[in-house]
Amino acid sequence: MKKHFTQPMILGVLLVATLADIAYFIAKISAIEDLGISPLIIGIVLGMTLTHTPASKIIHKWKEGIVFSAKKILRFAIIFYGFNLTFQLIASVGLAGLSVSIIMLVSTLVIGIVLGTKVFGLDRDSSILVAAGSAICGAAAVLATEGTLKSEPYKAAMAVGTVVLFGTAEMFLYPILMKAGLLGHMTDAQYGIFAGGSIHEVSQVVAAGSGVSAHAEEVAVTVKMIRVMMLAPMLIVIGIWITKSAATVGGVNGSKPEKGSIKKIIPWFAIGFIIIVGFNSLDLLPVTTVSSIRIANQFLLAMAMTALGLETHVSKFIQAGIKPLVLALILFAWLFFGGIAITYGITSII
Numbered sequence: 001m002k003k004h005f006t007q008p009m010i011l012g013v014l015l016v017a018t019l020a021d022i023a024y025f026i027a028k029i030s031a032i033e034d035l036g037i038s039p040l041i042i043g044i045v046l047g048m049t050l051t052h053t054p055a056s057k058i059i060h061k062w063k064e065g066i067v068f069s070a071k072k073i074l075r076f077a078i079i080f081y082g083f084n085l086t087f088q089l090i091a092s093v094g095l096a097g098l099s100v101s102i103i104m105l106v107s108t109l110v111i112g113i114v115l116g117t118k119v120f121g122l123d124r125d126s127s128i129l130v131a132a133g134s135a136i137c138g139a140a141a142v143l144a145t146e147g148t149l150k151s152e153p154y155k156a157a158m159a160v161g162t163v164v165l166f167g168t169a170e171m172f173l174y175p176i177l178m179k180a181g182l183l184g185h186m187t188d189a190q191y192g193i194f195a196g197g198s199i200h201e202v203s204q205v206v207a208a209g210s211g212v213s214a215h216a217e218e219v220a221v222t223v224k225m226i227r228v229m230m231l232a233p234m235l236i237v238i239g240i241w242i243t244k245s246a247a248t249v250g251g252v253n254g255s256k257p258e259k260g261s262i263k264k265i266i267p268w269f270a271i272g273f274i275i276i277v278g279f280n281s282l283d284l285l286p287v288t289t290v291s292s293i294r295i296a297n298q299f300l301l302a303m304a305m306t307a308l309g310l311e312t313h314v315s316k317f318i319q320a321g322i323k324p325l326v327l328a329l330i331l332f333a334w335l336f337f338g339g340i341a342i343t344y345g346i347t348s349i350i
Helices: 007-027 030-034 039-050 056-061 063-084 087-092 094-119 124-135 139-149 153-179 188-198 202-210 214-229 231-252 268-281 287-310 314-320 323-349
Strands: none
Touching (some): 007 287, 056 063, 063 139, 063 214, 063 287, 087 214, 087 268, 094 124, 094 188, 094 323, 124 231, 124 323, 139 153, 139 231, 153 188, 153 314, 188 202, 188 323, 202 214, 214 231, 231 268
């Protein structure tokens, strides 16, 4: 009988948890907190740093626990991420906010995947991960998508790097342009829709919104959470797509698709995410309980990100070259210019 909780498993998980805890401590330093850098981002940097030190020998011995954190813990973290949302919150933003969110999300995904695979010649997984990080909710979306694709860890780490770079640029750039009157005659509500519909990370949206006004922040965060809600449908669509692609390749090669692959079409944690959102919408739990769950869930996400960093080597980034960064830059430009045009267009109609 196979032992599930071996010593390498336990020690690996403890190592990941310790590093995630350190990431939280660093994230609370005022200078870091002001930049809107989340513990998830710090966690992956800590993990990548440690794996390039003599400690890498220990990491290899405890790999079982590290892989468990990057895969299993990640999936449960995505499920309980649903406690950040309710269907009532989504409805409160109105048709304009919903429309901008969906249009920006779908267009960014399509542009990212098509440009990545057809123009830049990137592999499918790298293209999807960069596009998902830009289109939905940054690092959390990259993690969730990586869990569906089961891609190599360095590809997800690379996508997270683009989220940090361009999301941080958006966070500082948007309020400056708004206050300087360079975004046209945007109202605070329109700015909130624009920021929430185009900025990568939730924490970056909060910073960019609060830099203009309390109302802009409220609208921006609500619109952003609609994009987060789209995470589950996106994972389901990607699951169906890659399974059908595998079946098509199998048919062309004369081989049969993997047995039982139908059960793998829809990621179970995506369904769990939707169920939790529905449960949270019923408002059955005390506010303090939901708040505690959110804090614990954020820590689990930080653990998953840290574990991803521990599995990532810089040499893989060098092999990938500059193409993923250029793709992310193009998506950044689309989110900005396309976001402005679509926000003005939708709000003038609805």
